[in-house]
Each structure stands twice: as C-alpha cells, then as structure tokens.
Amino acid sequence: MATCGEYIETVFPSIDDDLKQYVEGVLENGADEFEDSEEVYEAVGEVLQEVSSDKTEEDIRNICNELLNILKPNKSKVNNGSMKVLNAPVHLGSMVDNLESNIDDIKSIWVMQRDDSLKVDARKLEKAQAKLQEKQDKRTKEVKAVVAPKLQTATASQVTTKERKSRFNFSIRWRYGLVGRNGLGKSTLLRMISGGQLRIPSHISILHVEQEVVGDDTLAIDSVLECDTVRADLLKREKEISAAINSGSTDPNLNTQLSEVYAQLQNIEADKAPAKASIILNGLGFTPEMQQQATKTFSGGWRMRLALARALFSRPDLLLLDEPTNMLDIKAIIWLENYLQNWPTTLLVVSHDRNFLDTVPTDILHLHSQRIEAYRGNYEQFERTKTEKLKNQQREYEAQMQQRQHVQVFIDRFRYNANRAALVQSKLKMLEKMPELKPIVKEPEVVLKLPDTEPLSPPILQLNEVAFWYNPGRVIFTNVNLGAVMDSRICIVGDNGAGKTTLLKIIMGILSPTSGMTHVHRNLKFGYFSQHHVDQLDMDVNAVELLQQTYPGKPIEEYRRQLGSFGVSGDLALQTVSSLSGGQKSRVAFARMCMGNPNFLVLDEPTNHLDIETIEALGKAIQKYTGGIILVSHDERLIRMVCNELWVCGSSSVKSIEGGFDEYRRIVEQELEAVAQSK
Structure with missing residues (x-):
C-alpha cells in the first residue's frame, strides 16, 4: 500500500x-x-x-x-x-449516538437476562436518550458557532474538541518565541506566513530572514542602506534634479522640487541612516573595514549576518527569524539580545537557544499535537506554567474518571429497576453533560548516553608556547600555555575567525603548531564532533549501515543499541540519513563518534540543529561523562550548565579567564557599550 x-x-x-x-x-x-x-x-x-x-x-x-x-x-x-469486546464500563449515551438499532444492541451486551417486568420501559428509555442527544447536538452547534478570534492563553481545562484550526492575532510590539520539538513544522510555519499561504492583511509588511545575501560588488554598508527604499528613491531624485540644474536647465520648478526632496530627507532623518546601519553591522561582527568590502568577498555565514542586518535596518511590520543565533558568535548574540528587547514592531522567532528565549520574547507559542498554545512571558515562565498546567489537567482527569466510575456503578446497578428509572435518567444526563477529558500524554524525555571511560594519570594534555599562523602576515595566536585533565570541562569562546576551530585541530594533532609543543597522553583517545558533521555523513545509507562502515564486524544489535542510546531507535535507524532531520543527523553523528569509546571529547558547535530538549539532554550527559571535554559553543545555557573553565580566543592569543562566563559577558557588554557611545 x-x-x-x-x-x-x-x-x-x-x-x-x-x-x-x-x-x-x-x-x-x-x-x-x-x-x-x-x-x-x-x-x-x-x-x-x-x-x-x-x-x-x-x-x-x-x-x-x-x-x-x-x-x-x-x-x-x-x-x-x-x-464487541468490552474492557471498560458501558457508556449508553455513546452507544445511542453510534448504533442504529440501539435497543437490541444494548440488550445484546448483557450476559445475564432478567425478568422483563423489572426492566425500564424500552420506549421511554429510547425517548429520553433521543432528547438527550438533541440537547447535546444543540450545545455542540452553539460551541462551534463561537470561534475564538485569537489564540487563547493556556488554562487548566483540557476539554477536547474536533476544531483543530489554531486562530490567533499577533499584537504590535510583542515578541513571540515559537518552540516545539524538531520536525513539527516550526520552519514550515514561518515559510507559510512569509509566502502568503496564511491569511495576513495585505498592508502588513513581512520579512523572513532565510536566505543569505547574493554576493556582488555592492559594499556591505550600502547593501544595508538600500533596504530603506524611501531614502534611496529620494537620494536618486535629488541626484537627478541636481544634475539637471548643473547642466543649465531653465525649468523654474526644479528648485522647488529640490527643496521638497531636501525637506523629505530631513523628515526621515536620512543623514542618520549610515550611522544606524553601521551600528547594526558592528553589533553583528562587521568591523569598519569589513563594512566597506563588497558582499561577494564574504562567506555564506557572513552573508547570512548581512541578511539579518538588512532585516533589522528595514524594520518590517512582522519580522520572522529562524534560528538567528546559529550564525553568530557569543558577542553578536549578546548584542542581538539587547537590540531586540527594544524592537518596535512584531517579532516571531524560532530558536533553540534557551538563554535567547529567556531574554527576548514577551510571549511563547508552543507547537505540539498539531496545535499552538500561547503563554505569556519568556521560556522560563512558559516551562513553569506548562508544568503546572499539566499537573492540573492530570488531577482534573483523574477526578473526573473517579466521578464517572462512581456514576457508572450506580447506572449499572439500577438500570433494570423500574423504581429507580428517574434516578438512572438523571445520572445519564450527568454523564452527558460532563466534558470529555483525555489522559495527559507527556512528550518522551530525551536521553543521551556518553561512553564510560577509565581514568588516566596526569599530565593528560598540555600546550607549551604554541603559536600558529597560515602565513607570517596572518597570525592566529601566539604564546599559548594551557592544559587539561580528565575532569576538565573547558569552553572556548571568541569572535568568529579568532581561531577556535584551529586550536581544536592543533590539540587533536590534525594541524601542527607553527612553533611550540603539544603534549598528549599516549592513551588519550579523542572523539571529535565537527560543526560540519552533517556534511561528513554518507547520505545514501541508513544509520545502522553508517555505523557498520566506520566500525565493521559487530552484531546488528550492537549498532542499534548504540543508536538507541542517542534517541535513534526503531524504524528511524533504518531510514536513509538524507531523510533524517538536522537534529536526527546530529544524533547519528554523536552515536558514531562515541562508538569508538573516546575518553576525551572535542565538540565544535554541537548544538546546531538540536532542539532545546536535546541540548538539555546533552548537558546532562556531559555532566555524567567521566572523560575530559573541550567545547566550542555559543549556547550560554549549555556553557553555564557544564563548563568550569573558559578559554577566550582573540587579539592573537588564547587565555583562560577567572570568573567564568559571567566575567566574559561583562567584558563583552563593556566593549559593546564603548562602541555604541563612539557612534
């Protein structure tokens, strides 16, 4: 089929x-x-x-x-x-709804037959049930006629309905964080909004930051400025009128038109636009020199930053951002968090960065079970509210089940007693009026399991006077003196291009230092998770076959068990890698890395493509891991969760700083404030 x-x-x-x-x-x-x-x-x-x-x-x-x-x-x-096989109390109201010859069928379910003289009159029962059904249909129509104009705030009630259409209004100046497990359609929803597939008023300007800027000869600063089409058109008109006047035109209206153009330029503060564009570019990591470079000279990651800068400068009515922190280093993320807190229009952002979701959104939209529920506040408040809501719903469900069972026992006991017919009918009405509740089905918890390791006696890893450069004119870092032990939890931070990945490759021996020495314990076995791990997977095989290629000769059960420890189980393990989501591919890469039983993990941006729940599971797995960890990440929550030492790359050096991430964030915010004041 x-x-x-x-x-x-x-x-x-x-x-x-x-x-x-x-x-x-x-x-x-x-x-x-x-x-x-x-x-x-x-x-x-x-x-x-x-x-x-x-x-x-x-x-x-x-x-x-x-x-x-x-x-x-x-x-x-x-x-x-x-x-019919019955494994629960009979609900006569439901049977009447679904059975054509209800009385005969109702009779057929009873094993024991009683004297007909003791039974409730069948015609009276049928008539009473028909009246109940008529009232229920009327109530259903009334409920369906009232459609909420916007998405309702979550409550403890879990009354089910067949109305699956989520309807809500975005509010001006509210910042929405869209969250949910990988693969549920968050990015698809953003594309549907930007593509006009959902009903959005035509006067609302929408900008979806999804594709990188096309590289050409346009300077980076000009690429941002040209987004202000009103300013660009006025400047073009000003140039045309000035050229006509300078060429000797005698048209008396030209001077008037030029004055009007100057007035309009003054009204929109066109002279301040370059400074505003420069502030945005600088916040996203573009130095003054880079701002004067042509867009074609930038890599894909920097062009994505440029696309984000253009969006922030143009300020659409509805800005859609899909994982904006993926392309940014920590300094740029901190700047973006601060910048978006004063965003003047409506923002809808999909992000897996827990700290970003705690800082930026005013509301959280939770996508699950083909519906969206809205929660006021940031992600931390959302988690608290959702947890309390689920507890209330479970208590509500259990209380109703007890009440239903109690009522059903009475009905079953006296349904054939003519003297109790009125009470039976009353109880039936009570059951019909009860809202239908469903048991709470919690999302399965994500669990990742890193391999067990044996302790090694120090020294484990040492860098002495290490320096590296690709050519004498481009020094990455010099005079690096750092070390690690088996219980190290080191995070490397710094601007993009400061040498973080280069340092990792020197540590693992993939690159040799230009000068200095690296000392590695002879029994140290690295497990390397590259930020480009997806590109390194064979897309034409399934996950089990991928592990077989790397570690041949083991039983199939062992491969499946390894994948299962990273949440890739069942039929998922037999799907081709190309058909898996980004997060699932990351889990397969983790499973392959850990099958070699490394005792020291080197993780380069491991959170890309992972949802919040999986990042949380990764943090817990690292906490339990008995080997060493060196991590490059821009996820502040993960860094705070696992790291006890911070190495900062920048200014041609790598240094360990006291005070951990709090100290680093303080330094970054001071730098950003100094730059803002200089503008």
Whole structure:
C-alpha cells in the first residue's frame, strides 16, 4: 500500500516539497488521534485545497478519506465487525449516538437476562436518550458557532474538541518565541506566513530572514542602506534634479522640487541612516573595514549576518527569524539580545537557544499535537506554567474518571429497576453533560548516553608556547600555555575567525603548531564532533549501515543499541540519513563518534540543529561523562550548565579567564557599550 506522501504526490503532482512535508508531518503525528475522515479534513483539508484550485471541497474530503484508510487500514473492518469486546464500563449515551438499532444492541451486551417486568420501559428509555442527544447536538452547534478570534492563553481545562484550526492575532510590539520539538513544522510555519499561504492583511509588511545575501560588488554598508527604499528613491531624485540644474536647465520648478526632496530627507532623518546601519553591522561582527568590502568577498555565514542586518535596518511590520543565533558568535548574540528587547514592531522567532528565549520574547507559542498554545512571558515562565498546567489537567482527569466510575456503578446497578428509572435518567444526563477529558500524554524525555571511560594519570594534555599562523602576515595566536585533565570541562569562546576551530585541530594533532609543543597522553583517545558533521555523513545509507562502515564486524544489535542510546531507535535507524532531520543527523553523528569509546571529547558547535530538549539532554550527559571535554559553543545555557573553565580566543592569543562566563559577558557588554557611545 502507498504511503501518505506517495498518495499526496499522485493526487497533487505540483505540490511544494515544504507543504508536502508539512502535511505528512501532521498526518503522521496525528495518526493515533484521527477517528474519522472529518478530523483528517479539519487537520489538512484547507492546506490541500490551496494546493489545487481545480478540486472541489468534496474532492478534498474524498482524498482525506483515502488518507485515513492509508493511516488506519483496519479501522473500517473494526467498525463494521459484529463482535464487541468490552474492557471498560458501558457508556449508553455513546452507544445511542453510534448504533442504529440501539435497543437490541444494548440488550445484546448483557450476559445475564432478567425478568422483563423489572426492566425500564424500552420506549421511554429510547425517548429520553433521543432528547438527550438533541440537547447535546444543540450545545455542540452553539460551541462551534463561537470561534475564538485569537489564540487563547493556556488554562487548566483540557476539554477536547474536533476544531483543530489554531486562530490567533499577533499584537504590535510583542515578541513571540515559537518552540516545539524538531520536525513539527516550526520552519514550515514561518515559510507559510512569509509566502502568503496564511491569511495576513495585505498592508502588513513581512520579512523572513532565510536566505543569505547574493554576493556582488555592492559594499556591505550600502547593501544595508538600500533596504530603506524611501531614502534611496529620494537620494536618486535629488541626484537627478541636481544634475539637471548643473547642466543649465531653465525649468523654474526644479528648485522647488529640490527643496521638497531636501525637506523629505530631513523628515526621515536620512543623514542618520549610515550611522544606524553601521551600528547594526558592528553589533553583528562587521568591523569598519569589513563594512566597506563588497558582499561577494564574504562567506555564506557572513552573508547570512548581512541578511539579518538588512532585516533589522528595514524594520518590517512582522519580522520572522529562524534560528538567528546559529550564525553568530557569543558577542553578536549578546548584542542581538539587547537590540531586540527594544524592537518596535512584531517579532516571531524560532530558536533553540534557551538563554535567547529567556531574554527576548514577551510571549511563547508552543507547537505540539498539531496545535499552538500561547503563554505569556519568556521560556522560563512558559516551562513553569506548562508544568503546572499539566499537573492540573492530570488531577482534573483523574477526578473526573473517579466521578464517572462512581456514576457508572450506580447506572449499572439500577438500570433494570423500574423504581429507580428517574434516578438512572438523571445520572445519564450527568454523564452527558460532563466534558470529555483525555489522559495527559507527556512528550518522551530525551536521553543521551556518553561512553564510560577509565581514568588516566596526569599530565593528560598540555600546550607549551604554541603559536600558529597560515602565513607570517596572518597570525592566529601566539604564546599559548594551557592544559587539561580528565575532569576538565573547558569552553572556548571568541569572535568568529579568532581561531577556535584551529586550536581544536592543533590539540587533536590534525594541524601542527607553527612553533611550540603539544603534549598528549599516549592513551588519550579523542572523539571529535565537527560543526560540519552533517556534511561528513554518507547520505545514501541508513544509520545502522553508517555505523557498520566506520566500525565493521559487530552484531546488528550492537549498532542499534548504540543508536538507541542517542534517541535513534526503531524504524528511524533504518531510514536513509538524507531523510533524517538536522537534529536526527546530529544524533547519528554523536552515536558514531562515541562508538569508538573516546575518553576525551572535542565538540565544535554541537548544538546546531538540536532542539532545546536535546541540548538539555546533552548537558546532562556531559555532566555524567567521566572523560575530559573541550567545547566550542555559543549556547550560554549549555556553557553555564557544564563548563568550569573558559578559554577566550582573540587579539592573537588564547587565555583562560577567572570568573567564568559571567566575567566574559561583562567584558563583552563593556566593549559593546564603548562602541555604541563612539557612534
């Protein structure tokens, strides 16, 4: 049988890959919850309708019915079967809703038969149930008629509804952090907003920072300034009028037009624009010299920074940022956190940086179970509120289950007692009025397990008078004197290009120092996690085969066990690497690195592509690891969680600083403040 994705491609051959992945994700994540094709239609029907304008609503509903058959091929067989197996108290109201010949079927479930003279009158019971159903239908219609105009703040109530459409309004000057597990569609949602696939008023300007700036001869500072189209048009007009006047034109209106242009330029403070653009570029790491370089001279990472600078300078009504901290070093992240706290319009940001989410957002949008819930406050407040909410929901569910069981016992005991018919009907009404609650299903906890190690006697690792340069004119660092032991938790920080990755490669022996000596214990075994780990994986094999290539000759169970310790289990381990998400590929890379049983880990930007839960799990795994760790990261929470020593790269040196990350952050903020004052 075809999969949902294959069927969608057949029916919608021109569907966009991102949309197809989004629909597949909704269907796969909600497979266990869909009860009928109507629920499938409510989940993905509108998206599919947008894909093909030549299909009617009835066509889309038929397609949704076929998708349900693919997801649950045995559902119709189960529903049409004649045998009923009861493993819970009978709910007569539900049976009346679903059975055509309800009285006969209700009778058929009882094993013991009693004298008919003692039973409640069947016709009266049927009439009472019909009235209950009529009232319930009326209430349902009234509830569906009231659609919330915006996403509601989370409450303790967990009353279920078949209305799966999330509707909410963005508020001006509010900063939203969109969070959720990897693969749920956060980035897809941003693309749908920016692509006009969701209903956004046409007068709202939207800018999605997703692609890097195209490299050409435009200077970096000019690339940012040209985003202000009003200023650019006025300057162009001013130049044209001035040229006409200088060429001897006798048009009397030219001087008036030139005065008007000057007035408009003054009103928009056009003369201050270069300074504003320079401040933004400097905050993102562009030195004055770099700001005067052509965009084509920058690498992809720096062009992404340039795209972010253009977005910050242009100030759209709705700014969409997808993992903005991935391309930045800690100094730039600190600047961006401070800058966005005064952002004048609406911001929607996807980030895995816990500290960033604690600093920037005013609200958190939690994407889970094909819906979005809004929480006031930053990520820390969101976690507290969500935890308390889940506890309340579980208590609410357990209390209702006890009440239902108590009522059901009474109904089962007296349903055939004519003298208690009125009480039975009253209890039935009580059950019908109770909202349907579902048990809390917690997201599975992410657990990573690093290998056990044997202790080594010091010295373990020592750098003596180490210097390195690619050519005499480009010195990376000199006079480095540092060391590490088996319980070291060292984090290397510094500006991009300061030599952090170069230092790691010298430590592992991949590069030789230009001068000085490195001393490494003979039994020290490095495990290296490169920031470009995804590029180093074979995309054409599955995860098990990838481990087999690196460590051949072991039982399949051992490979699967290794992958399972990093959350790559079940069918996921048998998917081709190319089909995995960025976070899943990272976990496969971790599994491969650790299968060699290293006793000293060198991790270069390991948090890229990982969600918050996995980063938290990585921090806990590092805390339990008995070997040494040297880490390059810009994730402040991870650094604070695991590191006990900080090495700072910069000014052609590498130094260990006292005071840890707090001291480093203080130094960075002083530098940023000094630069801002100089502007």
